[in-house]
Amino acid sequence: xxxxxxxxxxxxxxxxxxxxxxxxxxxxxxxxxxxxxxxxxxxxxxxxxxxxxxxxxxxxxxxxxxxxxxxxxxxxxxxxxxxxxxxxxxxxxxxxxxxxxxxxxxxxxxxxxxxxxxxxxxxxxxxxxxxxxxxxxxxxxxxxxxxxxxxxxxxxxxxxxxxxxxxxxxxxxxxxxxxxxxxxxxxxxxxxxxxxxxxxxxxxxxxxxxxxxxxxxxxxxxxxxxxxxxxxxxxxxxxxxxxxxxxxxxxxxxxxxxxxxxxxxxxxxxxxxxxxxxxxxxxxxxxxxxxxxxxxxxxxxxxxxx
Numbered sequence: 001x002x003x004x005x006x007x008x009x010x011x012x013x014x015x016x017x018x019x020x021x022x023x024x025x026x027x028x029x030x031x032x033x034x035x036x037x038x039x040x041x042x043x044x045x046x047x048x049x050x051x052x053x054x055x056x057x058x059x060x061x062x063x064x065x066x067x068x069x070x071x072x073x074x075x076x077x078x079x080x081x082x083x084x085x086x087x088x089x090x091x092x093x094x095x096x097x098x099x100x101x102x103x104x105x106x107x108x109x110x111x112x113x114x115x116x117x118x119x120x121x122x123x124x125x126x127x128x129x130x131x132x133x134x135x136x137x138x139x140x141x142x143x144x145x146x147x148x149x150x151x152x153x154x155x156x157x158x159x160x161x162x163x164x165x166x167x168x169x170x171x172x173x174x175x176x177x178x179x180x181x182x183x184x185x186x187x188x189x190x191x192x193x194x195x196x197x198x199x200x201x202x203x204x205x206x207x208x209x210x211x212x213x214x215x216x217x218x219x220x221x222x223x224x225x226x227x228x229x230x231x232x233x234x235x236x237x238x239x240x241x242x243x244x245x246x247x248x249x250x251x252x253x254x255x256x257x258x259x260x261x262x263x264x265x266x267x268x269x270x271x272x273x274x275x276x277x278x279x280x281x282x283x284x285x286x287x288x289x290x291x292x293x294x295x296x297x298x299x300x301x302x303x304x305x306x
Contacts, residue, residue, distance in 0.1 A: 003186065003188075004186050004187060004188045004304060005093075005099075005184075005185065005186055005187075006089075006099050006100075006101065006112075006185055006186065006187040006188070007024060007028070007030075007098070007099070007100045007101070007187065007188050007190065007300070007304060008035075008100075008101040008102075008109060008112075008113065008187045008188070008189045008190065009021040009024065009100060009101065009102045009103075009190050009191075009192065009300075010035070010101075010102075010103065010104060010106075010109055010189065010190075010191050010192075010274060010284070011104060011191050011192040011193055011270075011274075011289075012104055012193065012199060012267040012268075012270040012271050013049070013104055013203065013263065013266065013267050013270065014199065014202040014203045014206050014267070015104075015192045015193060015194060015199070015202075015289055016192060016289055017102050017103070017104065017192055018032075018051055018054040018055070018102055019051075019054040019293070020102075020192060020293065020296055020297070020300075021100050021101075021102035022054055022055045022056075022057050022062040022064075022102075023057055023293060023297055024100055024297060024300055024301070025057075025062050025098070025100040026057040026058070026060065026062055027297065027301065028098040028100070028304075029096070029097060029098055030062075030092075030097055030098035030099060030100050031062065031063040031064070031065060031092060031097050031098075031099065031100070032055065032062055032063070032064045032065065032100050032101075032102050033064075033065045033066055033085060033088055033089070033099055033100065033101050033102070034064060034065065034066045034067045034101075034102060034103055035066075035081075035101050035102060035103025035104070035105050035108040035109045035112075036048065036049075036067075036102075036103040036104065036105055036108075037076070037078075037081070037105040037107070037108055038235055039066075039067050039068075039103075040066060040067065040068070040069050040070050040076050040081075041068070041070060041071070041072045041074070041076070041235075042068045042069075042070070042071055042072060043071075043072045043218075043221070043222055043225070044072050044218070044222070044235070044239070045218065046210050046213055046214060046215040046218045047210070047215055047218060047219070047237075047238035047239055047242065048238075049206075049210075050067065050068075065088045066081070066084055066085065066088065069084065072222055072225075072227055072232070073227045073228075073231050073232075075234065077164070078107050078108060078111050078118065079118040079119065079120055079121070079168075081108050081111060082111045082112065082117070082118045083118075085111075085112055086182075086183065089183070089185075090183075101187070104270050106270060106273035106274065106277065107273075109277075110277065110282075112185060112187075113185070113187055113189070113277075113282060115182040115184075115185055116182065117179070117181060117182045119178055121167060121168045121171040121172075122171075123167065124167050124170065124171070127166070127167060127170055128163055128167065131163055131166065134159075135159075136158065136159050136162055139159060139162035139163065139166060140162060142166055143162060143165050143166050143169060146166070146169035146170065146172075146173055158234065158236070160234065188285070188300075188303055188304050189282060189283060189284045189285065190284070190285050190286075190287060190299075190300045190303065191274060191284045191285065191286045191287065192286075192287055192289050192296070193271070193286055193287075193288070193289055194288075194289040194290070198289070198290075199267055200264055203260070203263050203264055203267060204260055207256070207259065207260055207263060210238075211256070215238060215242060216242060216245070216246065219232065219238075219239065219242040219243055219246050220246055222239075223243070223246060223247075229243050229247055236262075237259065237262055237263060237266060238259060238263075240262075241255045241258050241259040241262065242255065242259070285299075285300075285303055287299055287300070
């Protein structure tokens, strides 16, 4: 295992990553580091899929980092994630704990695996002014022109995020001397995937389950706490369509249909991102999601020690 100092478990939404990562961590004297761009928010539990029970392995709770670290309403970003990850990574090394990344946010995962340090980028009022009035499609084209691999149209879900991504890419292009050295990270990357039809079925079933568990009430509680609807919509997917339903813009059936479709599209974009990572040289060992847990664990551990 000296070859690797990190294990990354990745995959599209509803692929069963968390329970798999927790089981691996339990066997490696390790802890889990989340790579989910929305599970960082407190109070956003059901909608982001914080399945806390998945961190219980044989009656023991496996510690999970970078979950519930900022308040809902805040706009956490990939720079902050990388900085927070490095602090956790160093702390775990000092405590001789093996780190297991678990998540499906491709931008966050690549921010670690590419060994490329991000920096805090200030706002550029002049650049933002020049981009005012442009549609999302045009902003996406502008972003792609910078060629920065840490920013991709699959993560551009609204104009606000697109503007910030362009701002960051522009800053890097004008400051090539910036130190981007990272600690040496060598990761074994294991992916969990299902065939397309199975993935769609799992997503729809999980959406219905989460609605039954009180996802609508969760959104109402967030709105009642003072978070503005437009700020909650910023987080996309569940929080976009559920907020529109709660404030009366769409019906329940329309909410379910639109949200179900959006999650399927999101999962497809996640897999597209991971395939692009592979094309650019990241090795991902894919395991069939239907494989029994013990067999998946054995496969991953074999890869880790060989």
